Amino acid sequence: MSESEPTPRPPRRKRYSGKNPRKFEDKYKELRQDPETLAKVTASGKTPAGTHIPILLPEILEILSPAPGEIAVDLTLGYGGHASALLEAIQPDGRLIALDIDSLELPRTEARLQALGFPASTLTVQRSNFAGLPKVLAGLGLEGVNVILADLGVSSMQIDNPARGFSFKTEGPLDMRLNPDRGQPASALLASLTPQKLAAILHENADEPRAFEIADALAGKTFPTTRALTEALRALTSRPEDVEPTFRRVFQALRIAVNEEFTALDTLLRHLPDCLVPGGRAAILTFHSGEDRRVKKAFAAGLAAEIYSSVSQEVIRPDPVEQHANPRSGSAKLRWAVRAF
Numbered sequence: 001m002s003e004s005e006p007t008p009r010p011p012r013r014k015r016y017s018g019k020n021p022r023k024f025e026d027k028y029k030e031l032r033q034d035p036e037t038l039a040k041v042t043a044s045g046k047t048p049a050g051t052h053i054p055i056l057l058p059e060i061l062e063i064l065s066p067a068p069g070e071i072a073v074d075l076t077l078g079y080g081g082h083a084s085a086l087l088e089a090i091q092p093d094g095r096l097i098a099l100d101i102d103s104l105e106l107p108r109t110e111a112r113l114q115a116l117g118f119p120a121s122t123l124t125v126q127r128s129n130f131a132g133l134p135k136v137l138a139g140l141g142l143e144g145v146n147v148i149l150a151d152l153g154v155s156s157m158q159i160d161n162p163a164r165g166f167s168f169k170t171e172g173p174l175d176m177r178l179n180p181d182r183g184q185p186a187s188a189l190l191a192s193l194t195p196q197k198l199a200a201i202l203h204e205n206a207d208e209p210r211a212f213e214i215a216d217a218l219a220g221k222t223f224p225t226t227r228a229l230t231e232a233l234r235a236l237t238s239r240p241e242d243v244e245p246t247f248r249r250v251f252q253a254l255r256i257a258v259n260e261e262f263t264a265l266d267t268l269l270r271h272l273p274d275c276l277v278p279g280g281r282a283a284i285l286t287f288h289s290g291e292d293r294r295v296k297k298a299f300a301a302g303l304a305a306e307i308y309s310s311v312s313q314e315v316i317r318p319d320p321v322e323q324h325a326n327p328r329s330g331s332a333k334l335r336w337a338v339r340a341f
């Protein structure tokens with residue numbers, strides 16, 4: 001640059017009202033992972049923007065007991081919190097295969113894991129639906145693995161980013177696709193549904209008590225944004241204390257439908273025993289009754305058929321300390337199964 005050229009001004013710090021940024025896009029210190037800011041936000045019981053706090057991590061490591069040299073699969077990589085602990089535990093000579101369907105977050109997490117400095121051969125990251133696990137393993141020349149973890153649902157990075165349309169708390173396009181490159185957004189799904197089909201989705205995916213009334217009002221209509229949908233729901237809900245629970249159930253039901261989450265989980269549960277070596281361990285973290293019912297039933301059936309040698313008898317839940325530190329862990333339930341010899 002010549003001396004006569006004016007010195008470019010540094011970019012102006014964005015202004016926001018109040019002491020701390022409230023909008024996702026203003027949380028730039030969190031989004032660029034400033035360590036001091038991350039520590040401060042986490043200590044206040046919140047999940048820093050653009051990150052995810054792994055749930056029941058010590059319990060999962062104890063159950064799965066990943067050992068040096070073993071092959072582990074993280075079916076739902078997310079931010080990589082569980083994955084990095086698995087990676088460390090299987091050193092030396094182990095291998096972690098990590099899957100996720102989210103094409104936006106996956107490369108960022110892969111880069112973070114690679115920066116941990118483990119040998120490149122120990123980590124394989126693939127964008128894949130976990131329903132395709134047998135195909136992924138076959139493609140890698142593997143017949144079975146020692147450890148499988150699934151932490152279902154959405155990550156905090158996905159929920160907190162208004163552009164993804166998962167949250168009723170922020171305005172954004174009504175999208176909700178875990179893989180933004182495939183399928184139709186929630187707005188298109190809603191516009192295409194009959195009241196009968198929408199009522200079934202609301203009932204089956206979220207036990208919505210007013211499924212028929214809500215479906216009659218919403219099905220076949222166009223709601224381009226999360227705000228447009230919450231306004232319509234608010235108009236249908238007379239008691240103020242019912243408003244947020246209704247938003248929560250309707251958003252959950254639509255997300256499950258958009259991503260065909262139960263189909264993927266049922267397929268995974270069918271294939272799971274064949275993907276484990278004898279003595280291999282699997283753990284699944286669920287976040288609502290529709291998921292937990294499926295896991296409980298599949299594990300009990302596998303035990304009865306002697307495909308599994310043991311399964312969790314009781315569900316494992318985050319203790320009050322974890323729930324306080326990470327309120328998003330509140331609804332988590334963990335179950336495990338061990339492949340018979």
Ligand SMILES: C[S@@+](CC[C@H](N)C(=O)[O-])C[C@H]1O[C@@H](n2cnc3c(N)ncnc32)[C@H](O)[C@@H]1O
Pocket residue numbers: 052053054055075076077078079080081082083099100101102128129130131151152153154155156178264
């Ligand atoms: C709760 S987060 C996982 C968080 C992760 N355990 C961590 O420590 O950061 C769930 C992740 O699963 C992914 N996911 C959901 N359904 C999936 C599926 N059928 N196949 C692959 N990934 C899926 C989501 O995109 C999301 O990134």
